[in-house]
Amino acid sequence: MSRPLTDQEKRKQISIRGIVGVENVAELKKGFNRHLHFTLVKDRNVATPRDYYFALAHTVRDHLVGRWIRTQQYYYEKDPKRVYYLSLEFYMGRTLQNTMINLGLQNACDEAIYQLGLDIEELEDIEEDAGLGNGGLGRLAACFLDSMATLGLAAYGYGIRYEYGIFNQKIRDGWQVEEADDWLRHGNPWEKARPEYMLPVHFYGKVEHTKSGLKWVDTQVVLALPYDTPVPGYMNNTVNTMRLWSARAPNDFNLRDFNVGDYIQAVLDRNLAENISRVLYPNDNFFEGKELRLKQEYFVVAATLQDIIRRFKASKFGSTESVRTMFDSFPDQVAIQLNDTHPALAIPELMRVFVDIEKLPWTKAWDITKRTFAYTNHTVLPEALERWPVDLVEKLLPRHLQIIYEINQRHLDKVAALFPNDLDRLRRMSLIEEGGVKRINMAHLCIIGSHAVNGVAKIHSDIVKTQVFKDFADLEPEKFQNKTNGITPRRWLLLCNPGLAELIAEKIGEDYVKDLSQLIKLHKLVNDDIFIREVSKVKQENKVKFAQFLEKEYKVKINPSSMFDVHVKRIHEYKRQLMNCLHIITMYNRIKRDPMKPFVPRTVIIGGKAAPGYHMAKMIIRLITAVGHVVNNDPVVGNKLKVIFLENYRVSLAEKVIPATDLSEQISTAGTEASGTGNMKFMLNGALTIGTMDGANVEMAEEAGEENLFIFGMRIQDVEELDKKGYNAQEYYEKLPELKQAIDQIKSGFFSPNQPDLFDEVTNMLFHHDRFKVFADYEAYVKCQDKVSQLYMNAKEWTKLVIRNIAASGKFSSDRTIKEYARDIWNVEPSDIKIPPPNEPRDVADKNPNCTTQKLKM
Numbered sequence: 070m071s072r073p074l075t076d077q078e079k080r081k082q083i084s085i086r087g088i089v090g091v092e093n094v095a096e097l098k099k100g101f102n103r104h105l106h107f108t109l110v111k112d113r114n115v116a117t118p119r120d121y122y123f124a125l126a127h128t129v130r131d132h133l134v135g136r137w138i139r140t141q142q143y144y145y146e147k148d149p150k151r152v153y154y155l156s157l158e159f160y161m162g163r164t165l166q167n168t169m170i171n172l173g174l175q176n177a178c179d180e181a182i183y184q185l186g187l188d189i190e191e192l193e194d195i196e197e198d199a200g201l202g203n204g205g206l207g208r209l210a211a212c213f214l215d216s217m218a219t220l221g222l223a224a225y226g227y228g229i230r231y232e233y234g235i236f237n238q239k240i241r242d243g244w245q246v247e248e249a250d251d252w253l254r255h256g257n258p259w260e261k262a263r264p265e266y267m268l269p270v271h272f273y274g275k276v277e278h279t280k281s282g283l284k285w286v287d288t289q290v291v292l293a294l295p296y297d298t299p300v301p302g303y304m305n306n307t308v309n310t311m312r313l314w315s316a317r318a319p320n321d322f323n324l325r326d327f328n329v330g331d332y333i334q335a336v337l338d339r340n341l342a343e344n345i346s347r348v349l350y351p352n353d354n355f356f357e358g359k360e361l362r363l364k365q366e367y368f369v370v371a372a373t374l375q376d377i378i379r380r381f382k383a384s385k386f387g388s389t390e391s392v393r394t395m396f397d398s399f400p401d402q403v404a405i406q407l408n409d410t411h412p413a414l415a416i417p418e419l420m421r422v423f424v425d426i427e428k429l430p431w432t433k434a435w436d437i438t439k440r441t442f443a444y445t446n447h448t449v450l451p452e453a454l455e456r457w458p459v460d461l462v463e464k465l466l467p468r469h470l471q472i473i474y475e476i477n478q479r480h481l482d483k484v485a486a487l488f489p490n491d492l493d494r495l496r497r498m499s500l501i502e503e504g505g506v507k508r509i510n511m512a513h514l515c516i517i518g519s520h521a522v523n524g525v526a527k528i529h530s531d532i533v534k535t536q537v538f539k540d541f542a543d544l545e546p547e548k549f550q551n552k553t554n555g556i557t558p559r560r561w562l563l564l565c566n567p568g569l570a571e572l573i574a575e576k577i578g579e580d581y582v583k584d585l586s587q588l589i590k591l592h593k594l595v596n597d598d599i600f601i602r603e604v605s606k607v608k609q610e611n612k613v614k615f616a617q618f619l620e621k622e623y624k625v626k627i628n629p630s631s632m633f634d635v636h637v638k639r640i641h642e643y644k645r646q647l648m649n650c651l652h653i654i655t656m657y658n659r660i661k662r663d664p665m666k667p668f669v670p671r672t673v674i675i676g677g678k679a680a681p682g683y684h685m686a687k688m689i690i691r692l693i694t695a696v697g698h699v700v701n702n703d704p705v706v707g708n709k710l711k712v713i714f715l716e717n718y719r720v721s722l723a724e725k726v727i728p729a730t731d732l733s734e735q736i737s738t739a740g741t742e743a744s745g746t747g748n749m750k751f752m753l754n755g756a757l758t759i760g761t762m763d764g765a766n767v768e769m770a771e772e773a774g775e776e777n778l779f780i781f782g783m784r785i786q787d788v789e790e791l792d793k794k795g796y797n798a799q800e801y802y803e804k805l806p807e808l809k810q811a812i813d814q815i816k817s818g819f820f821s822p823n824q825p826d827l828f829d830e831v832t833n834m835l836f837h838h839d840r841f842k843v844f845a846d847y848e849a850y851v852k853c854q855d856k857v858s859q860l861y862m863n864a865k866e867w868t869k870l871v872i873r874n875i876a877a878s879g880k881f882s883s884d885r886t887i888k889e890y891a892r893d894i895w896n897v898e899p900s901d902i903k904i905p906p907p908n909e910p911r912d913v914a915d916k917n918p919n920c921t922t923q924k925l926k927m
Contacts (some may be wrong), residue, residue, distance in 0.1 A: 085563060085570060085579050087173035089180050094226045097174075097181035097770040100128035121187055121257060122165075123196040126258040129168050129178065133299045135907025136172075136707040137308035143904055144514045146221045148384045150897045152217065152224040152347035152400065154407035155415060157369060158211040158349070159228050159311060160235075160908040161836060162297075162720025164259045165562050166193050167215075171301040184372040187774035193581035197252040200234030203315075203353040204639045205554075205746055208720065209525075209883075210330045210408055212746070215557040216883040218302035218309040219583065227373040229365060230260075230313035230813045237718040238678050243440050243694035247351075247681050260296045260313075265316070270371040276468050282432065283425060285468040291342045291374035292317040293818070303559050303583060314372045352680045354453040363457060364464055370415040374422060377403060396429060397736035400440035404895035407519070409447045410455045410511035416442060416518035417472040425468070429550070431475070434487040443631060443894045444522050445552070448743050449529070449537050450643065455511040456502060462509060473509060477501055480517050484544070498540045516541045516548070521894045523550040526744035526765040528785070552714035552890055553768055555883035556586050565724035568607040572718050573875075576600065585882035592876045595869055602876075605868045608731070608755055615729035619713065625701070628708045631670035632861050635726060636734035637718050640679040641788035643741040648733055648843045649675060650693055652854055656710055657700050668709045674726065676715025688800055688831050691712065695827070697819040725746070728754045731867075732857060736850065738841040740785045742766075755871045759857060761846070765881070773877035777870050781853035782846040798836045801844035808847050810911060822886025 089517050116124075169175040175604075182189040202208060210226060217224035236247040276286035293314040300309040300358055318339035324332070345368050350357060381402055382395075386547050407413060411917030416438060423434035448454075463470045477500040486496050491855040498515075502508045514520050516538060524530030530551035534542040542549050563582060573581060576594060581587040596602040609629070616629045636649050653673055660668055675693050697712035707856045714728065733751030735758055737740075742764035752758060755878055759779040760766040770778050783791065804810050818825025835843055860867050879885075893896045 078638065085582060086170060086175035086179075087177060089176045090130075091420055091871075092898045093174075093177040094181045094184065097128055097177055098133055098185060099100055101125060101181065101185065101597050104128055112485050118191060119195050122192045123256075123258055124177065125182065125189075126165055126196070127890060129165060129172070129174060130258060130299075132172055132174060133168065133308055136301070136904070137310075139310045139491060139904055139907060141305070141310070145384070147401075149223045149484070150895070151380070151403055152222055152811070152891075152895050152897060153373065153403065153405045154210060154213060154224060154408065155215070155370070155373060155405060155412040156226065156228050156536065157365065157448055158200075158202035158205070158207030158408075159210045159214070159226055159313070160207030160720060161199040161211045161298075162312075163197050163198055163551070164195040166562055168299075168301055169575070170258075170559055170563050171215075171219075172855050173304050179185050185728055185849075190208060192481075194721075196556065196721075197255070198234070198255075200250050200717050201231050201349060203235055203349070203351060205353075205744070206409060208311075209746060211720075212555065212560070212883040213559040213887060214300045214309065215303075215559060216555070216880040216887040218300045219305065220309050220884060220891070221302065221305060221557075221795075221902055222309075222887070223316050226300065226308050226309075227369065227376075228311070228313050228368050229346050229349075230315040231346060231349040232315075233255070233679065235351055235682065235719070240690075240694060240714060240716050243691050243698070245679055245687050245690050248456050258478055259532050260298050263295045263297055263312075266295050266376065268295075268317075268375045269371050270368050272367070272465055274344060274467065274887055276471060282428070283468065283471070285421075285425070286393045289342075290319050291345060291368065293368065295376070305901075306906050312373075312376070314346065314369055316347075316368060318342035319888070321329050326530060336664075348865055351678070352682075354448050354450055354643075355639060355680060356453055356455050357682075358455075358457060358461070358835070360461060360465065363665075365459060365465060367414050367469075369420050370412050374415060374418055376404070378422065396423065396427065396433075396437055399437050403441055404897065405442050406890070406895070407442060407444045407515055409445060410515050413444075413455070413511040413515050413518075414466070414469060417476070419471040420472050420476070424472075435476075435479075438518050439518060442515075442519040443789060444519040446512065446515075446522065446524055446529075446533055446537075446743075450741065454881050457507040457511065459507040459509060459610075473514065476514070476517065477832060487544070494540060510611055512538070513541075519547065521550055522548050523552045523894070524743065525552065525554045526763075526768060527551050528740075528767050529743040529764060532740060532785075545887055550893060552764060552886055552893075553880070554746050554748045554749070555881050555882050555886035556580060556746050556753070558753065560724070561727070562753055566607075566611065566728040566754050568610060569604070569875075571727065572607055581879075583884070585884065586879035588876050588879040590876075591872060592695055595872045601865060601868045601872070604755060605864060608729075608868075608871070611728040612731075614767045617723060618725060623713065623716070625644055625711070625713060627669055627672045627711050627713070631708070631711070632731045632858070633673045633729055634671050634732040634734065635674045635676075636731040636736075637674070637715060637726060638724065638745075638747055639688055640677045640683075642685060642689075642834075642839075644737065644839050645736050645841055645843055645846075646675060646677070646689050646693065647831070648736055648847060648850055649673070650696060651808065651811050651847060652851055653696055653712055653841070655712075655807050655851055657696075657706065658810055658814075659705075660709055660869070664705050669861050670709045671858075672711045672713065674713045674715055674730075675720070676718035676726070678718065685830070685834060689827065692820070692828055692831055696888070697793035700718060723750070727751055727756070730754070730756040731762075731861070732756060733758045735763070735766050737761060737763045738846070739763045739783055739788050741841065749878065752840065752874050752881065753878045755875055757857070757867070757870055757874060759850075759853060768880065769874075771795060771876075777873045777877070779853050779857055781849040782848075783842070788842065791842065796839075796842055796845060798839060798842075798844045801847065802836070805844075805848055805858065807851065808844060825845040 101124050107125040108127050110477050111120050132839045169178050179189050197769045200552055214226045234250040234252050237250050239246045270293050271288035277284045277286050294317050295312045298311045323335035323338050345364050350362050417751050419438050420434055423429040481495055485500055524533040534549045577590040612629045619625055694714050700712050727750050733756040735748045739761050746763040760786045761782045815828050822829035
């Protein structure tokens with residue numbers, strides 16, 4: 070094999086990363102040196118690699134600024150309908166390379182940095198991930214921002230600027246330990262603080278009856294300081310804004326009231342207010358009803374709605390009419406998408422503003438509110454549904470509780486009129502759950518306060534309609550929709566897998582980057598021997614590179630020709646990392662039983678964080694590391710089987726592991742994973758999927774043909790039947806000798822000789838309260854894995870399946886998802902208009918010489 074090209078050489082060849090002009094490179098070098106000198110105050114003698122990263126980041130950011138200002142000015146002049154994506158999580162990862170790609174600067178930057186004698190990949194690796202999310206929900210928000218900008222929508226992401234993102238995971242002695250993610254320690258070159266748009270947010274207090282209506286008084290005020298981050302579209306000069314709020318104490322905090330002159334303590338107590346934006350709650354698919362979390366939810370909602378209304382009133386639309394009728398046009402100018410129920414308080418908050426402050430009549434306010442909001446449901450797991458105690462809401466937000474009660478009363482009156490004497494239906498559909506502590510069901514609030522409700526994959530939307538919220542769907546079936554999730558091909562192909570991206574561009578042109586459905590054209594190459602070889606070569610190079618990374622970071626040597634079998638996602642019982650673990654033990658036992666028998670070598674890579682309070686998830690990690698320790702140190706096994714627990718899985722690590730993967734593990738119990746998006750990333754990057762008929766796996770199988778995925782196990786109907794019959798784990802244990810052997814080894818302390826009972830809780834759960842039925846799918850899973858190994862031995866047939874999968878992955882672009890939201894929910898049209906770049910005159914400006922002097926309403 071000829072010497073593989075270095076990444077530097079590979080990247081130079083790649084056209085979809087922009088043109089290298091001599092002037093361009095010279096300008097970038099000039100900018101780099103200017104920032105090193107003036108921004109960082111360093112010269113080349115004392116500059117560190119981090120200084121070089123910052124110099125490059127500022128240089129690239131310079132190219133965003135003109136486009137950013139011009140985009141916002143364009144929106145101010147054209148006054149299109151705005152889309153507001155409200156989310157408590159935006160899992161953005163790193164920004165530098167994504168910005169270079171979307172601005173078409175990648176190659177020029179590569180060349181400039183190369184000429185300066187630096188390694189661009191080394192600089193890219195210095196950037197901290199913006200880890201402002203837990204997993205799928207937060208990463209989806211990030212992909213959506215990329216697609217909304219690429220489709221030219223006037224869209225804004227609104228969330229919280231957490232000082233500490235998702236914890237850094239360390240594995241010590243096989244256990245997960247958490248470290249704070251101090252991601253802002255060195256500063257963030259991509260954000261711009263906007264103190265001029267600081268807004269007050271109120272908490273606590275009481276409600277008074279006055280002549281002019283109800284008033285919320287005696288509140289505590291926290292200020293919301295916005296930080297703006299640019300969101301560039303792909304090669305269209307559009308730059309949208311993500312606005313994240315940071316909590317600040319007002320300057321008279323604790324000093325204006327009955328304070329007995331303890332000035333020092335008063336200043337120290339400012340932390341209490343500012344704690345609101347201190348840290349991301351690290352739970353995925355789990356509700357933790359803490360007061361601080363409720364404060365976060367209201368904080369983002371109250372600040373954002375003030376901002377939305379300010380922008381609406383400042384726009385031509387808002388300002389022309391009298392106050393009485395002004396808000397009639399609100400839903401034609403504003404669409405707000407609620408990313409799960411976390412921002413649900415936006416519904417009573419908008420009602421409070423309309424009714425208490427703007428003095429609209431209730432029915433009119435409610436009509437406008439419903440037409441403005443739409444709600445995305447992300448999970449059907451009962452433990453994940455937000456149910457806030459009434460007492461807590463009453464203490465923190467007394468006026469909002471009254472409004473929620475009023476909403477509920479009118480809602481139940483309507484239901485009672487349609488279904489007289491059906492008390493049970495009223496109980497099921499109420500926003501307030503009685504019995505024990507009274508709680509507010511936030512999903513019910515979202516459903517009745519929105520004009521559209523969607524699930525995130527066909528099978529999930531179906532469960533939402535026919536099971537979880539059946540009563541509501543019976544009432545308003547037209548409200549319920551499906552919007553299957555997607556991923557941005559910019560980050561999840563161009564950025565992370567340049568070799569494959571370029572190979573595809575050579576065969577079908579570059580347009581697929583903005584229209585992923587064009588990948589279907591690859592079908593005609595499925596039997597093309599040259600293409601098969603090239604696809605296989607790209608995968609092999611990615612594997613070698615990842616193997617080198619693992620060796621450097623984890624001091625483990627792995628065999629790059631082994632099958633890379635990868636299971637990366639948050640650790641959760643429903644995702645069934647335990648089933649994968651049982652398969653590892655089974656493979657180990659087979660090798661031990663007959664060491665001379667041919668075995669298809671595997672490197673099993675499992676990674677993901679467990680919520681710090683989720684004991685069982687932490688035990689699952691401990692079991693995986695224990696099994697890995699035994700397997701990796703058994704000389705009989707050699708390099709046939711290696712087990713790696715991938716520490717601190719995050720966006721930037723996903724970008725490394727996904728392109729190197731052969732087999733993608735998507736093995737949740739049918740009916741539990743709402744969609745999944747990792748599954749799509751693997752498919753696009755040339756991995757084959759072993760999975761259940763759950764979430765978007767169903768649609769992946771539909772697109773590619775079920776025979777081109779390794780589908781196994783119970784379907785939803787089978788799970789339901791098993792529930793009716795009663796799941797008895799013991800049956801499977803007694804019937805399946807390989808399962809029995811694996812479980813007996815775990816129980817006997819074979820993997821924990823110093824502490825034989827270490828995993829008793831795990832085995833006890835598997836036998837007596839496994840809601841996710843690991844044993845029921847074990848046999849089908851292992852048989853399916855045998856088929857995987859069989860096919861892997863035939864490299865050519867394997868790669869043909871890979872090509873069929875890539876060719877069928879076009880549906881799973883977030884561009885397609887966002888077009889569906891835009892047309893079916895937000896009532897806006899994607900636009901192809903390319904705003905002229907900063908160095909060209911604007912048509913609008915030419916026609917209207919005054920427009921540049923108009924006050925820019927960011």
